[in-house]
Amino acid sequence: MSRGAVKPVVFVVAAALIDADGRVLLAQRPEGKSMAGLWEFPGGKVDAGESPEAALIRELHEELSIDTKESCLAPFTFASHAYDDFHLLMPLYLCRRWWGDVRPREGQAVKWVRPMRLADYPMPPADVPLVAMLRDFL
Numbered sequence: 001m002s003r004g005a006v007k008p009v010v011f012v013v014a015a016a017l018i019d020a021d022g023r024v025l026l027a028q029r030p031e032g033k034s035m036a037g038l039w040e041f042p043g044g045k046v047d048a049g050e051s052p053e054a055a056l057i058r059e060l061h062e063e064l065s066i067d068t069k070e071s072c073l074a075p076f077t078f079a080s081h082a083y084d085d086f087h088l089l090m091p092l093y094l095c096r097r098w099w100g101d102v103r104p105r106e107g108q109a110v111k112w113v114r115p116m117r118l119a120d121y122p123m124p125p126a127d128v129p130l131v132a133m134l135r136d137f138l
């Protein structure tokens with residue numbers, strides 16, 4: 001039985017922000033980053049010693065200048081995906097309540113997208129199953 005190549009597991013948290021019209025926020029990965037140009041759920045890597053929820057609250061603040069709290073983050077599903085050089089483990093939370101207007105702070109384009117239209121936006125391969133689940137759920 002092959003155990004496969006050992007890759008570092010990278011722990012990333014992400015949120016599907018859902019507005020009052022049931023649209024989901026996607027953010028475009030900026031030039032200079034890996035997978036530039038693809039659309040993703042806002043979020044980022046969990047720091048050592050940080051809880052997933054605290055990391056997500058921090059990332060939403062840093063990237064979009066919104067504030068939310070742990071009780072507004074509902075665990076939904078997760079991605080487990082082997083990229084060439086690392087294995088991504090990424091819980092996806094649903095978030096319907098936050099404070100402040102979405103203001104992208106890192107030069108990224110953002111877009112509110114109806115669930116049925118999510119597939120029109122090219123996303124990282126890890127996200128493809130998540131999008132199908134979101135579309136079915138919302």
Ligand SMILES: Nc1nc2c([nH]c(=O)n2[C@H]2C[C@H](O)[C@@H](COP(=O)(O)OP(=O)(O)OP(=O)(O)O)O2)c(=O)[nH]1
Nearest residue numbers: 012014033034040041042043044045088124126127
């Ligand atoms: N935030 C987010 N990251 C995602 C998604 N799908 C997906 O494969 N990723 C990957 C892209 C990155 O490799 C990693 C997130 O890292 P990050 O956003 O904190 O940091 P980064 O782009 O600077 O990372 P890097 O890959 O350029 O080192 O997770 C997603 O929907 N949202």
